[in-house]
Amino acid sequence: MTARGIVDSEGIKQLVEAGKVNINIVEKYIVVNGSGSVKMNEDRRNINGFNNAKFGDNAIIQGDSNVQTNNKNQEVATKAFADLFLEINHVQDEAKKQQAQFFAEQLEEAYKNEDKPKAEKVLGFLQSILTNAASLATVATLFGITL
Numbered sequence: 001m002t003a004r005g006i007v008d009s010e011g012i013k014q015l016v017e018a019g020k021v022n023i024n025i026v027e028k029y030i031v032v033n034g035s036g037s038v039k040m041n042e043d044r045r046n047i048n049g050f051n052n053a054k055f056g057d058n059a060i061i062q063g064d065s066n067v068q069t070n071n072k073n074q075e076v077a078t079k080a081f082a083d084l085f086l087e088i089n090h091v092q093d094e095a096k097k098q099q100a101q102f103f104a105e106q107l108e109e110a111y112k113n114e115d116k117p118k119a120e121k122v123l124g125f126l127q128s129i130l131t132n133a134a135s136l137a138t139v140a141t142l143f144g145i146t147l
Helices: 009-017 076-091 094-112 116-128 134-142
Strands: 020-026 029-033 037-041
Touching: 029 094, 076 094, 076 116, 076 134, 094 134, 116 134
Parallel strands: none
Antiparallel strands: 020 029, 029 037
């Protein structure tokens, strides 16, 4: 036996000989009986409760051949913010342009932090400066907001 209850091959042999556990290998299943039962299939490692579950952005599931994706469409967001900054550059009044750039940066930060209440406030300020900017409407949809 090794530290923390991890059993090496010699420890398993001792437990089997002492009659404390039974080990059966049946069709690629490893079954260990003792203080509890554990079944693991080498071909399919499903954990009850996780199948078809939905997780947030910070969930990390580890396993063989595991692929995780973030469903945010980064290409759309990147293009929408680039278009927004481009439209801001066309604002003639220099003071309004600087305000709009500041608000657009705040809006981009709100998107990265998924802060919808902040986005709603900032969108209102930007809408008063840019009025009918298509890129602003696109950015608003990233938050699920309709202008």
